[in-house]
Amino acid sequence: MFPDRIFSGMRPTGSLHLGHYHGVLKNWIKLQSEYPCFFCVVDLHALTTHYETPDIIEKNVWEVLIDWLASGIDPAQATLFIQSHVQEHAELSLLLGMSTPLGWLERVPTYKEQIEKLHDKDLDTYGFFGYPVLMAADILLYRASLVPVGEDQVPHVEITREIARRFNYLYGREPGxxxxxxxxxxxxxxxxxxxxxxxxxxxxxxxxxxxxxxxxxxxxxxxxxxxxxxxxxxxxxxGSRKIILVEPQVMLTEASRMPGLNGQKMSKSYSNMIGLRENKVSIEKKIHKMPTDSARARRSDPGDPNKCPVWRLHQAYTNPATHEWVWRICRNAEAGCLECKQPVIDSILLEQQQMLERAQKYIDDSSLLRAIVADGCDKARKLAYETMRDVREAMGISYS
Incomplete structure (x- = not known):
């Protein structure tokens, strides 16, 4: 059996926000000290939806990597690399696609959701339709046994398991x-x-x-x-077959407790986000403008924190004593909404100050970032080479 190993990736669609930090990166920071972790910027996946604007992808790749390092991802503990720099990702995706039934791809829930969500893009392409196979290749290439995902991503891990199981069934039938x-x-x-x-x-x-x-x-x-x-x-x-590709298990992560500025899930699509490295003035302005309980038309009107998006930010950022204070001043109209927002602003700025300090050295000297990525790609290639050696041999295309 292969040792426990974690793979996770993120599309380079732009600078990250606090939803990414609370929903994904904080979990990665915890996992990197517990397992061998491979964290990948999946730029080939970005091409499945942004193939007409490749010029923005490179900039986004480096921004995402800086955000990871700023958040506390440690390259001494985890392997950080770029998907397209390890060519075996594309090769394994192609080979897995040879035996993956079309019906499996058609039933992936996010396929139709993305088509509807990105209706302004032409996604009637082979690359977009086959992206679950590429995602499976990403995981299987490193024989990752654990994949940290939210509930909405579980179907992608399930199809990865099915693809691995089918591959082992077809090609693990070793003579004798x-x-x-x-x-x-x-x-x-x-x-x-x-x-x-x-x-x-x-x-x-x-x-x-x-x-x-x-x-x-x-x-x-x-x-x-x-x-x-x-x-x-x-x-x-x-059974009677050799295990070539490992069937990964889901490592379910808690849903992010970080709401957007309007109370919805924080997302660039909703224009309700706070960037991971956003400046102080911008953060203060955004939170000051946040809507509150509509019943508090005047400062003297009592309100209900449960009907206020700012209360959800308090739940993510402030302590129980502050929570009690929020309930008292809101229900009894003891203070205005701007005063209620200030502890949230202070907590976010304090958290971000550490991130800005970590990020600055990579902004000042890009060679440090590129060295980390080069080292990560070398480590990833070694594992990828071993997997592809076994895959080619199993499929009968390892000629010697």
Missing amino acids: FEDKANEAARKLGGKRSKLYHELRNAYQQEGNEEALEQARALLQESQSLLMSDRERLFGYLE
């Missing part, structure tokens, strides 16, 4: 597989080999899930196996 698996089992040693077969039988004949986990642990601990032998034995546990 069972004989090779038994030969590999003998390398475990007499007692371990016997235990392996007993656990395999317990799982396959009785459906004993505990036996399956014990067998996997046995293989993981063994130091006497080559990687190819270990892959065969993992595949032999569950």
Whole structure:
């Protein structure tokens, strides 16, 4: 079995906002100290919808990377790289597309949603229709076992699992597989080999899930196996096929608690966002203009925080004592809305000050950023090369 590894990506559609930070990046910061993490700017995905305006993509790529570093993503812990700089992404997408049924792509929920949402763009293209295959290739190329996503992205991980399962079924049928698996089992040693077969039988004949986990642990601990032998034995546990591509599991992330300036989800599409590195004057102006409870037409009118978008910002940014203060002054009309907004402004500016300080050195010296990306791309290519070597061999196109 391959070690636990995380892959996640982000399209370069422009500078990031606080919704990205609270919904994605804070989770990445936590995960980078717990797992090997590969964070990718998926610029090829940007071309699926912005193929007519490629000039904006390069600028956005570097802005996104600076935002990641500003937020606290650590290149000493996580691998940061650009999708198009690792050519194996495109190659694996092409090869997976050879066996991916059209019906699978047509039923991806976000396909029709994006068509409706981006009605002003011509998305009747092969690239846009096939983007779930490219997304699957992104994950499978690194044999990532865990993919952190929100609920709306779960279908993309599910189709990735199906694509991996179909690929393993079609191409894991190695000639003489069972004989090779038994030969590999003998390398475990007499007692371990016997235990392996007993656990395999317990799982396959009785459906004993505990036996399956014990067998996997046995293989993981063994130091006497080559990687190819270990892959065969993992595949032999569950059937008669070699595992080439790992079926990833969903790592469900909490929905962002960061609302937009109008109470809706923060999004560039809704023009209701605060940028991750926005300047102080702009932030103050935006929050001062935020709508509040319409019942508070005058300062002396009592209001209801539950009907006010500013209250949702308090929930994301201020402490319980401030929350009590907000409820009191709003319900009793003890203070005006501008006064209520000030603690939110102060908290956002304090958070952003750290981000601005982290970002400045990369803005001042772009070679630092490019060095981080070059190193990340090198690390990504090494894993991608190993995967593609096995994929080409399995598909019969590794000529020697």
